Amino acid sequence: MDCIRSALHPECFLTVRVAACQPDYVHCDILRSVKNLLRLASDAQAGGADLICFPECFLQGYLFDEGEAVDLALTLDSDEFARVLERMTDLDPTIVFGLIEKKGGRRFNTAVAVRHGIVLGAYRKMNLLPGEDAFEAGGEVPVFEVGGIRFGINICNDLNFPKCARAVADRGAVLLLCPCNNMMGRANAERWKFRHNEIRSRRAIETGLWLISSDVTGEWGNRVSYGPTAVIAPDGSVVVQARLLREGIVYHEFKVARDPMCLPVEPGTCASDLGAPSI
Numbered sequence: 001m002d003c004i005r006s007a008l009h010p011e012c013f014l015t016v017r018v019a020a021c022q023p024d025y026v027h028c029d030i031l032r033s034v035k036n037l038l039r040l041a042s043d044a045q046a047g048g049a050d051l052i053c054f055p056e057c058f059l060q061g062y063l064f065d066e067g068e069a070v071d072l073a074l075t076l077d078s079d080e081f082a083r084v085l086e087r088m089t090d091l092d093p094t095i096v097f098g099l100i101e102k103k104g105g106r107r108f109n110t111a112v113a114v115r116h117g118i119v120l121g122a123y124r125k126m127n128l129l130p131g132e133d134a135f136e137a138g139g140e141v142p143v144f145e146v147g148g149i150r151f152g153i154n155i156c157n158d159l160n161f162p163k164c165a166r167a168v169a170d171r172g173a174v175l176l177l178c179p180c181n182n183m184m185g186r187a188n189a190e191r192w193k194f195r196h197n198e199i200r201s202r203r204a205i206e207t208g209l210w211l212i213s214s215d216v217t218g219e220w221g222n223r224v225s226y227g228p229t230a231v232i233a234p235d236g237s238v239v240v241q242a243r244l245l246r247e248g249i250v251y252h253e254f255k256v257a258r259d260p261m262c263l264p265v266e267p268g269t270c271a272s273d274l275g276a277p278s279i
Contacts, residue, residue: 013255014148018175018212019049019093020250022229022242025183025216027061028068034059034084041091044249051146053214054097056125056156056181057109059084062216063100069134073102076112076119089117094146096153098179100135109135111153111179113144120144123153127161143171149256151175156182159199162206169207174256176203178213183225193226193244201236208234210254217245 021040026033037054044052056062060072074081088095094115101110101122109125109132124138141164143152152168154176159165168176182189182196196213204211211232216225230241231252242248 012258014258015253015255016050016147016149017048017251017253018051018053018231019044019047020053020212020214020229020231020242021055022215022217022227022246022248022250023055023058024218024247025061025181025220025225027220028063028072029061030059030072030084033061034087037095037097038087038091040249041088041093041095044251045091045093047249047251049093049251051151051177052093052095053177053179053212054095055214055216056098056111056179057100058097058179058181058216059099062181062183063134064131066134069100069107073100073107075102076122085114085117085119087117088114091116094120094144096177096179098155098181106136107134108138109155110138111155111177113153123155125155125158126164127157129157141167141171143168143173148258149174149254151177153177153179154203156180159203162203165203165207165209165211169209174210175254176207176209176211178211180213180215181225182215182227183220183223185222186224189224189226196228197230197232197238197241200230200232201238204232204234205236210234210252212252217242217247 023036063069096113098111101108110122112122113120121142126138150173152173154164215227215229217227226244228241231239233239240250242250
């Protein structure tokens with residue numbers, strides 16, 4: 001194969017369609033969260049998604065009370081979590097979602113990657129906020145693969161630390177999934193309303209990664225989460241974003257060169273020059 005092969009030739013590219021869900025916030029109700037996950041994941045699958053991202057602490061909710069965290073934390077090899085996974089066996093896409101994990105006597109703010117009800121791996125949040133005293137920090141940076149495209153995970157506050165996104169890029173990923181949960185006090189939520197994507201855009205520019213965030217939305221007590229759930233390109237631009245304060249799903253289709261001798265979509269440049277997927 002040489003550089004005259006058309007960029008539009010299907011053999012030249014790996015294609016993965018990614019969906020990011022922005023669900024209504026649920027607190028301390030695992031059954032309801034699972035029902036919402038199945039509903040939205042089924043919709044995303046019908047929309048052609050190969051990979052689906054859900055928010056941070058999606059399963060139990062973002063728990064501020066240590067007692068609630070202790071009561072609702074799940075071990076990944078428990079019967080209770082197995083029952084959750086069993087309900088996902090008929091879903092074809094790889095699904096990433098957040099939960100509060102119990103491991104021995106420790107608890108973690110964790111995101112798992114699941115396919116057909118089987119856990120492929122877990123990422124544990126590394127940079128905890130002062131209010132997350134119930135958790136311990138993680139220390140590993142796993143990378144996963146869907147359709148030949150490699151991706152890693154950062155959880156919410158990790159995005160404030162450039163080294164976390166850089167660690168994913170250094171492992172050969174082209175995509176960073178970011179489960180987030182910005183259920184904040186109203187004044188704080190208003191102050192941060194448009195700042196989340198600013199920080200995420202910086203990480204994309206620094207690393208050359210595509211970045212997809214998934215956040216909750218809605219109101220809970222005196223707190224509110226606007227989102228945003230968004231797709232951000234390596235140049236820092238927001239390609240698509242869910243509407244604030246509305247449940248929804250955003251999609252993006254990624255293409256990366258399968259063979260370095262294939263031409264990219266833009267004529268005149270060999271695909272070997274491409275360092276990130278094109279839209």
